Amino acid sequence: MKEHNPDNPILHEAVNGTPVQTTPAKTPKKRDLDTMINGGFQGSAQMGHAYPIPVPKLERDFQMSVQLNPKISVGPGIWGQRNWLSFISGHWNGRWGKGTVVPGGQDSQLVAPDLSTHLDLTYLLQTHDHPPAYISVKSEGWRVGPRDILEKLEDPAIADEVDPKSYSFRLYVHMETGDPRYLHLNTGMWVGSGVRRGTEGKLFFL
Numbered sequence: 523m524k525e526h527n528p529d530n531p532i533l534h535e536a537v538n539g540t541p542v543q544t545t546p547a548k549t550p551k552k553r554d555l556d557t558m559i560n561g562g563f564q565g566s567a568q569m570g571h572a573y574p575i576p577v578p579k580l581e582r583d584f585q586m587s588v589q590l591n592p593k594i595s596v597g598p599g600i601w602g603q604r605n606w607l608s609f610i611s612g613h614w615n616g617r618w619g620k621g622t623v624v625p626g627g628q629d630s631q632l633v634a635p636d637l638s639t640h641l642d643l644t645y646l647l648q649t650h651d652h653p654p655a656y657i658s659v660k661s662e663g664w665r666v667g668p669r670d671i672l673e674k675l676e677d678p679a680i681a682d683e684v685d686p687k688s689y690s691f692r693l694y695v696h697m698e699t700g701d702p703r704y705l706h707l708n709t710g711m712w713v714g715s716g717v718r719r720g721t722e723g724k725l726f727f728l
Contacts, residue, residue, distance in 0.1 A: 583712060584616020585726045588623050592721075603633040609645055618704070621649040624656075637672035639665045641693065655701035661714065663693030678720040691716040695727055
């Protein structure tokens, strides 16, 4: 039989009918971001020294533009409307190279009732090297905004008229390649911002 803990206040009240007087928990003090980054946590004195945390910095790294086939409506699912788009072609350039987007990439979309759209993209980049390198790319993110704006983005005839600042189109990206010239991409991390222009999508990655 497991021995009970005599100091357990819940058990004490159940057995004796009287609650145990406990000391109220202290409310933690608010600490600003700068204090936390520079090692201002409780207990850092006992550890001997602070551990400053580097602040991430974003730099524009590469951009791409792709031409899209007409959207295929897969139909409603348990999480929302499913759509499928494929890439006709595209091109990209950046600090570490340039090249084309191989035809056949795909964007599997999930559209929520408010028209917020989750994007799940898989595609292949080809470099302009001789011989070329091939880089597999996986992107995932959301396009969100006011309903009337998102409705316009779904119409290729008027999507060009939409101000990119009126909605949010954000992605995170990771890449994979076995080419020795681009192995550094395997451990990279990117976030991206996109715009929709009719049947064209433009993406900028940092």
